[in-house]
Amino acid sequence: MAPVERTKGTRKLMYQRRTKRMEETGRCPDCRGRGRTRAVIHEFYYEPAKDCSACGGDGSYRSWQQRKKKA
Numbered sequence: 799m800a801p802v803e804r805t806k807g808t809r810k811l812m813y814q815r816r817t818k819r820m821e822e823t824g825r826c827p828d829c830r831g832r833g834r835t836r837a838v839i840h841e842f843y844y845e846p847a848k849d850c851s852a853c854g855g856d857g858s859y860r861s862w863q864q865r866k867k868k869a
C-alpha cells in the first residue's frame with residue numbers, strides 16, 4: 799500500500815505545481831489553455847477530442863477556477 803500512497807501524493811503534487819504555473823500564465827490546467835481535450839486512442843475504444851469540461855472550452859484559468867468552485 800505504501801508505494802501506491804506515495805504515487806498518489808506525487809501526482810497530487812505534480813498537479814498542484816502545474817496548476818500554479820497555469821495560474822501564472824492564465825490558462826486552464828486541465829487542457830493547458832487549448833480549450834479542448836486530447837483525443838484518446840485506445841486498443842478498444844476511441845474518444846474524440848471535445849471541449850474541455852473543466853473550463854467550458856475557452857481555456858482560461860479564470861473559467862476553470864469558477865467552474866471548480868461550483869463543483
Ligand SMILES: [Zn+2]
Nearest residue numbers: 826829850853
Ligand atoms: Zn480547459
